[in-house]
Amino acid sequence: MPGYHPYSEAEAIELARSFPDVFSPEAELSCREIGDGNLNLVFHITEPATGKGLIIKQALPYVKVFGESWPLSIDRARIEGEALRIQHALAPELVPQVFLTDHEQAITVMEDLSDHVILRKGLMDRTVYPRFAGDISTFLAQTLFFTSDLGMSQQEKKLRQQAFVNVELCQITEDLIFDEPYREHERNNYEDAIADEAAALRADGALLTEIALLREKFLTRGEALLHGDLHTGSIFALPESTKVIDPEFAFYGPMGFDIGAVIANLLLNYAGQEHWSADDASRKDYREFLLETVRGTWTQFSAKFRTLWDEHGQDPVFSNAPGYQDLYLDRLLQDTIGFAGAKMVRRVVGFAHVADLDAIPDDAVRERAKRLALSIGKELIRQNRSFRSIEQAIDIALTAAAR
Numbered sequence: 332m333p334g335y336h337p338y339s340e341a342e343a344i345e346l347a348r349s350f351p352d353v354f355s356p357e358a359e360l361s362c363r364e365i366g367d368g369n370l371n372l373v374f375h376i377t378e379p380a381t382g383k384g385l386i387i388k389q390a391l392p393y394v395k396v397f398g399e400s401w402p403l404s405i406d407r408a409r410i411e412g413e414a415l416r417i418q419h420a421l422a423p424e425l426v427p428q429v430f431l432t433d434h435e436q437a438i439t440v441m442e443d444l445s446d447h448v449i450l451r452k453g454l455m456d457r458t459v460y461p462r463f464a465g466d467i468s469t470f471l472a473q474t475l476f477f478t479s480d481l482g483m484s485q486q487e488k489k490l491r492q493q494a495f496v497n498v499e500l501c502q503i504t505e506d507l508i509f510d511e512p513y514r515e516h517e518r519n520n521y522e523d524a525i526a527d528e529a530a531a532l533r534a535d536g537a538l539l540t541e542i543a544l545l546r547e548k549f550l551t552r553g554e555a556l557l558h559g560d561l562h563t564g565s566i567f568a569l570p571e572s573t574k575v576i577d578p579e580f581a582f583y584g585p586m587g588f589d590i591g592a593v594i595a596n597l598l599l600n601y602a603g604q605e606h607w608s609a610d611d612a613s614r615k616d617y618r619e620f621l622l623e624t625v626r627g628t629w630t631q632f633s634a635k636f637r638t639l640w641d642e643h644g645q646d647p648v649f650s651n652a653p654g655y656q657d658l659y660l661d662r663l664l665q666d667t668i669g670f671a672g673a674k675m676v677r678r679v680v681g682f683a684h685v686a687d688l689d690a691i692p693d694d695a696v697r698e699r700a701k702r703l704a705l706s707i708g709k710e711l712i713r714q715n716r717s718f719r720s721i722e723q724a725i726d727i728a729l730t731a732a733a734r
């Protein structure tokens with residue numbers, strides 16, 4: 332990494348000054364390092380006098396939450412910058428604008444979105460996002476369709492796949508989602524209170540087979556350019572706006588992995604609603620909003636994806652084969668459900684968790700919420716290949732919560 336070094340706040344301010352369209356030359360700027368994810372530095376530079384701001388994100392050469400003994404390629408910053416540009420072109424209202432990428436310093440300079448809230452926090456505060464299902468389904472349909480063999484030149488797609496070979500970040504997913512939770516591993520992380528659940532995962536042959544099938548799909552199916560880590564910490568939201576950030580895990584993979592990530596994280600928050608008393612009417616209301624958003628994400632995605640296919644399909648064999656589109660969408664729903672389940676399980680017993688569950692202060696309630704998340708996740712995994720409708724996922728969540 333010749334020349335690379337992690338930036339100080341003073342260096343971030345200096346870089347920000349080279350954006351005269353945002354800051355005037357004499358501006359008083361302030362800077363805060365606000366990175367709360369697992370991997371990167373994120374500087375928020377603002378000019379208090381005008382309220383204008385910029386975000387400067389820099390990849391560290393190791394996993395920040397683990398330490399320098401877990402090295403990680405900074406090439407992920409190049410991948411993130413390129414993915415953001417492609418996704419912004421396909422869904423301009425839903426992805427921030429990138430102003431600069433510097434591959435040597437692993438830096439991406441982008442639009443300030445600090446008026447938005449990280450969706451995970453918004454959901455934990457029980458904010459209702461009426462636009463979210465519509466927005467995220469548009470993001471998913473546009474980015475997945477137009478980067479796939481259905482919606483772009485199949486020759487250009489092969490060339491693009493080369494630019495998105497993301498070996499180390501994919502390995503994180505392969506290990507943390509499709510391997511470690513299903514065996515004893517030093518990186519697994521669960522409370523003693525649910526050790527029985529972790530042991531049961533390791534002994535559940537039918538579940539292990541489904542995980543093997545999902546792992547195989549993740550490893551081998553280069554269907555579209557994925558975001559690759561589309562959890563609710565990778566989304567900024569307001570009730571009237573949605574912005575998808577952080578595609579450093581981008582690679583060519585199975586479409587259902589992105590759709591499943593959204594659904595999994597809505598359902599993790601659904602399980603986290605145990606925090607509120609069962610007598611609290613707003614717990615029921617908020618869960619209804621979450622399930623409606625799960626339903627809307629899939630139904631609106633599939634309708635938009637079909638329309639794009641009908642209007643912009645590039646492959647006459649695919650477009651002219653009777654029933655092929657239906658079979659494709661059926662299989663995509665099944666993949667989505669399987670990946671959603673795997674993503675729920677890993678957030679309870681694997682290395683990296685979610686605050687929707689971990690931040691519940693009461694031990695007994697937190698344990699109940701984690702058991703609920705596991706029960707929904709396992710059922711999604713078990714049943715994924717027999718799914719015909721998103722309503723089955725809603726029924727699984729309702730039944731598990733009623734127990």
Ligand code: SR1
Nearest residue numbers: 369394503504507560683
């Ligand atoms: C080692 S990184 C842990 C997790 O953080 C990222 O956001 C991904 O979800 C990854 O699995």
Ligand code: MG
Nearest residue numbers: 368560565577
């Ligand atoms: Mg991230």
